Amino acid sequence: MKKILIIGAGVIGLSISYELSKIKRFKITVLEKARNIGSKNTSKNSQVIHSGVYYKKDTLKNHLCIKGKNLIYKFCKKYKIRNIKTGKLFLACTKKEEEYLNVLKRNAIKNGVNDVKIIHQKRLNQMEPMLKGNKALLSPSAGIFDVKAFIKKLFQISKQNKVKFYFEVKNLKIQKINSKFRTDFLKDEIFDFVINCAGMDAIDVAKQNFPNYKFPKNKFVKGIYFKTKENLKLKNIVYRAMLPGDVKERIDITPLLEGGYILGPSVEKLNLNIKKKLKYKFINGIKNHLKSINEKKILYFKEGIRPKIMINKPKSNEDFYIKKVKNYNWVNLFGIESPGLTSALSIAKYVKKMI
Ligand SMILES: Cc1cc2nc3c(=O)[nH]c(=O)nc-3n(C[C@H](O)[C@H](O)[C@H](O)COP(=O)(O)OP(=O)(O)OC[C@H]3O[C@@H](n4cnc5c(N)ncnc54)[C@H](O)[C@@H]3O)c2cc1C
Structure with missing residues (x-):
């Protein structure tokens, strides 16, 4: 034993x-x-089952995320745990971001996520009429689940x-x-x-x-979420387009199983206290890619600490x-x-x- x-x-x-x-x-x-x-x-956290699109090739994150994603969906099916394969859209609102989509797509395929596709504006408008972007990369295997x-x-x-x-x-x-x-x-x-x-x-x-x-060494970073109960009429998780491995601050929009959406997480210093100003950072971030949102319904939700580490200063x-x-x-x-x-x-x- x-x-x-x-x-x-x-x-x-x-x-x-x-x-x-x-x-x-x-x-x-x-x-x-x-x-x-x-x-x-x-x-x-966001309760997102990530598809493994933007991690660097040959990292543990890449391998374990893709394997883990499949294991979680199987586990949820076996034990009847609520989950929705919502899909995730990486949205391009600028010319530069449109270029990122090609890089992201190549990275995803290299990583073994073969089901990604670029969605052009007309189709994007049909899929998600509330979004502003020009183009997006769709990763259909991302989802949310009852953690x-x-x-x-x-x-x-x-x-x-x-x-x-x-x-x-x-x-x-x-x-x-x-x-x-x-x-x-x-x-x-x-x-x-x-x-x-x-x-x-x-x-x-x-x-x-x-x-x-x-x-x-620890290099903690705080991530803050806001929430809205407004029906934003979005089915997919929405991220802005990014370069693989370059995970900067974004205001993601993630549907919640119980209805409504979580917004964020932001990237903050560990000692940041919740300030009124922060809500406007979220509102401005969202308005960049969403046609409309009721600002009054956006409320502080929760915060987590990313246990980032530093090996070589x-x-x-x-x-x-x-x-x-x-x-x-x-x-x-x-x-x-x-x-x-x-x-x-x-x-x-x-x-x-x-x-
Ligand atoms: C803002 C944010 C958003 C995220 N979004 C996602 C997402 O959408 N999808 C995704 O895949 N991942 C996401 N993550 C990552 C995910 O939340 C973490 O990777 C995961 O929760 C880590 O789990 P853990 O068990 O390592 O840590 P924890 O959940 O922190 O558990 C560690 C446990 O150890 C206990 N402990 C500590 N010290 C001791 C001790 N001395 N003795 C006994 N017990 C001790 C603690 O009390 C705690 O219960 C997100 C993370 C953050 C911060």
Whole structure:
């Protein structure tokens, strides 16, 4: 029997516990600092199943997003979790953005997303009459899903498969005993393997336990959402055209399963407080590509923190970091920003191979 400790019950910890719990010779324990599952970044995102159009080729983000997308749709079908394959439009409103569409299309096909197509103005107007753009790239395999129901199912199946969960585990301390691990929380258990998926705290957890190792640094960025209940009559998720790997601030429009739309996320400094001004940044962003919107119905919704990481100063690392600590049975998952949700089930399979 191999004893495995998972730190963190966000979508990543839960996906890993679900995947590993299918293996009978593993005994799995999940320790979570908060009172509930998925209360941090897992509940503070757009709920988008990304199609994998704009990640750089041969990155983990690229491979794991595309695999994860297919796994999520299958999982949703099997367990009747609400989802809609809405499709996503990358909208070009300027000549420059029209050029981006060709680059995006080539990148998508190179990445293995073969169903993308360029939509010309007439067809675009028929598809989405509320949009202003000249042209768009359609990625039909993007969608939205019920993240709450998804993580609840992962949790339920893990528990059925005898995974033990403990919540409100504060100030977790881990001791190394030769090549194994013991926690101050469960003193009688010796773990053979630790998986650190503590989200924004993951680097701190790793540093506490391996003070002499060099790990990436945190480079957190805040993302703020507004919301409208107005029926904008958009079926697709709408992004502005961009260059692959160059994920700048955009005000995306994403339909919500329960009706209405979320707007954003923006890109803000970590210490930004919600200011009135911000609403106008959103309104101006939206007005660039939408024919009309009722400004009064736009309200602040929520915010999340992108756990970006930096390996070599000053450049930030744009890929997921999933690595074993040298000479130890300890895997760190750092920088699991978007498309972390989409990739969760394939990240779990990737980690399984490391054990
Ligand atoms: C603004 C924004 C929008 C996004 N939109 C999308 C999207 O549309 N689609 C998509 O695919 N991805 C999206 N993402 C990314 C996605 O939300 C994340 O990749 C995903 O939620 C990461 O999950 P996680 O389990 O790693 O982190 P978290 O959900 O943060 O979970 C980490 C868990 O570890 C726990 N923890 C921390 N420290 C300890 C400790 N010491 N001991 C025990 N437990 C601990 C925390 O309490 C938490 O529950 C978005 C992210 C942001 C910020």
